[in-house]
Amino acid sequence: MPDPVPAPEPKRCPCGFDRHHGLIRPEPKYGLMGTLALVFAGAGARPLRIDYRCPRCNTVIETVTDPDALRAFH
Numbered sequence: 177m178p179d180p181v182p183a184p185e186p187k188r189c190p191c192g193f194d195r196h197h198g199l200i201r202p203e204p205k206y207g208l209m210g211t212l213a214l215v216f217a218g219a220g221a222r223p224l225r226i227d228y229r230c231p232r233c234n235t236v237i238e239t240v241t242d243p244d245a246l247r248a249f250h
């Protein structure tokens with residue numbers, strides 16, 4: 177009998193916060209080209225990824241790279 181697949185647990189930092197917690201702030205990360213676009217063209221660059229970092233323990237809880245999620249963020 178195969179083991180049942182465990183339900184995916186929400187990712188949490190050691191403080192117990194998930195990325196939807198009010199303290200957690202998304203940190204958009206831009207690649208080099210994105211940074212240049214921001215500098216020279218102002219807003220308009222889409223982040224390469226978004227890190228959700230806990231301000232208390234500095235742990236990156238989750239990194240989002242899904243293009244749809246990034247578009248929604250922007």
Ligand SMILES: [Zn+2]
Binds near residue numbers: 189191192193230231
């Ligand atoms: Zn934490």
